[in-house]
Amino acid sequence: MEIIKLRHPYKPEEIPVGDCVLVLGFFDGVHRGHQEVINTGKKIAQEKNLKLAVMTFNQHPAVVFQQVQSKPIKYLSTLRQKEERMAELGVELLYEVAFTSSFAALNPQDFVDQYIVGLHAKVAVSGFDYNFGKDQAADAKYLPKYGKDRFEVVIVAKKTEEFETEKISSSRIRRLLSEGRLEEANHLLGYIYEISGTVIHGEARGRSLGYPTANIQVPDDMKLPKEGVYVNQIKVGDEWYPAMGSIGHNDTFGSNRMLTVEINILDFNQQIYGEKVSVRWYHMLRGQVAFESVEGLIKQLEADEQATRAYFDHL
Known part of the structure; x- marks a missing residue:
């Protein structure tokens, strides 16, 4: 897959020659x-013997439009993860457009002229809820109007689960993650939710409890599941290991502590500080609890480990 990063205004020579089917969306x-x-x-x-291209953005449009006091954007995927998913789906050209204020100011006609026709699209494909142009004022049904018969338009209808009316959406998946409903979120994703980060030094408290953890520094703009204890896998190097993870503030050891992501890797005894790792989130075992004693915490961790092993035994 070829990745082409564009910043408005782009130069025509940055666009590969040849016609394509262009899929639009964030x-x-x-x-x-x-x-x-x-x-x-x-x-x-495939039917038209054209290249499959996708145009996406380097950041969520809301980043440009949001006010200072607004809630920060929390992503389900990094740009790198998005690239990997696109490659797996067979995308041949991936356009990553820098969503800047100048790009956002394009009126609908200029957007279509420069970023659909200009990218040599013979067919433009989008979801039913795609918006474009200044203030995202135009939606997918206006693509034919601005296209002026220069390309075919295909609009994909809302995708829902059987017997449901709510569409499969990124915001719905974020909500499920916030509620700890991992199985439902993973079902809508079509894969196991995954975050990436770097292993950093923590307080080494887990080691003293008999459950050493890898403390993962996660980008601030990544969406974390609800605080709690989870069944996980962690990728170290090229290998995935079963693990149990915790998102929380370690309230047993005091109040007003920083939120941490800690992963206890089962049957693992390596030093991995500084490693770039990926973590999959399978199932929420329980919420966070402030235990009255360290002994009570250790007893619960033993039960969590048994539940984690049983989960993978039946996977």
Whole structure:
């Protein structure tokens, strides 16, 4: 897959020659709804013998529009993770457009002229809720109007679960993660939710309890599941290991402590400080509890370990 990073205004020579099917969207998390849109474009590209291209942005549009006091954006995927998902789906060209204030100021016609026609699209594919142009004033149904018969438009309908009306969306998945409903979130994603980070030094308290943990420094803008204890896998190097993880403030050892992500890797005894790792989130075992004694915490950790091993035994 070729990745082309564009900053407005781009130079025409930055755009590869040749026509394409262009799929439009931000695609945070590249969930099953997104996959439906991309696979629709892929099928058309194969039928028409065209390249499959996707245009996305380097950051969420809300970053440009949000006020200082607004809630910060929490992503389901890093740009690198998004690239990996796109490659797995068979995307041949990935345009990553820098979503800046100058790009956001493009009126709908200029957006279509420069970022659909200008990218040599013969077919533009989008979800039903795609918006474009200044203040995102135009939606997908206006693409034919601004396209002026220069390309075909295919709009993919809302994807829902059977017997449901709520669409599969990134915001819905974030809500499920916030509620600790991992199985449901993973089902809508179509894969196990994953975050990446760096192993850093912590207080080494887990080691004294008999449960040493890898403390993971996670980017501030990544969405974390609800505080609690989880069944995980962690990727160190090229290998995935079973693990149990904790998101919380270690309230047993005092109040007003920093939020940490700590992973206890089962049957593992290596020093991995400074390693870049990925963590998968399978199942929430329990919420966070402030234990009255260290002995009570250790007893609970033993039960958590047994539950984690049993989970993988039945996976």
